[in-house]
Ligand SMILES: Nc1nc2c(ncn2[C@@H]2O[C@H](COP(=O)(O)OP(=O)(O)OP(=O)(O)O)[C@@H](O)[C@H]2O)c(=O)[nH]1
């Protein structure tokens with residue numbers, strides 16, 4: 369039987385991060401009916417990441433795709449999606465910056481919530497970044513503001529995304545730079561996108577591969593995508609995400625009463641009127657403004673927002 373999801377993990381020298389990542393993904397999906405194929409796309413890492421991946425217990429459902437050398441992050445992700453067996457496709461960084469705990473919410477939003485793309489988002493209500501200095505916050509803000517006019521998402525530069533397979537079928541993606549998800553969000557064939565909030569934490573182990581050349585690549589990519597939008601006028605819209613119903617969490621508790629808005633959203637009347645052309649993005653009121661209900665009892669950015 370095909371897995372629900374193929375989660376591509378591009379790796380270059382991520383040996384120390386790989387095992388905790390795979391364990392966290394497995395733990396997040398364990399209580400759900402969803403099964404993931406974890407597809408490690410390794411560019412012949414000198415630290416032996418691929419060997420570590422191949423030695424993992426088969427119960428984790430890990431597959432390894434080895435490439436001949438460091439050919440780039442975006443092309444690694446595309447190569448992984450081409451080999452994927454899952455009904456849904458996704459990508460997550462290997463460095464533990466992206467929280468696998470929101471995977472059930474993202475999958476549920478795609479399968480039951482009417483979304484075609486589910487983005488892991490730092491800038492959706494309830495999301496955040498941990499311990500970033502002001503300069504990093506500022507550069508990230510500038511990068512996001514440059515992309516927002518053409519993208520339905522708030523977290524334009526997020527590297528954490530799940531989608532239905534059909535979104536990129538027959539679509540030519542340009543593997544320029546690090547922001548392959550931005551290509552998908554603009555060139556993909558889909559109607560609706562939702563953002564599931566999470567808190568981004570900086571990598572603890574291994575080294576970043578993000579060089580200053582990537583800034584130039586991003587600007588080049590943006591120029592191409594602005595032209596694409598002007599030429600083809602893609603019409604995509606944002607809808608609220610739909611949290612996975614966890615045990616002990618009833619729709620009533622989330623303030624939904626008889627009908628829970630989040631369960632209905634993405635369909636029928638409760639859908640967002642959406643955004644047309646270049647205008648401002650409008651979101652419908654979400655019952656989950658404070659982040660996922662199962663995280664609301666925790667201290668931190670989910671409280672008192
Ligand atoms: N296969 C492959 N993976 C890559 C390549 N470059 C980066 N990656 C992986 O892509 C993911 C993101 O890279 P990071 O170095 O974390 O870059 P970043 O998240 O933009 O930057 P930081 O915030 O500094 O971590 C990680 O899992 C890397 O191992 C590459 O050339 N090939």
Ligand SMILES: [Mg+2]
Pocket residue numbers: 461463465571
């Ligand atoms: Mg990273």
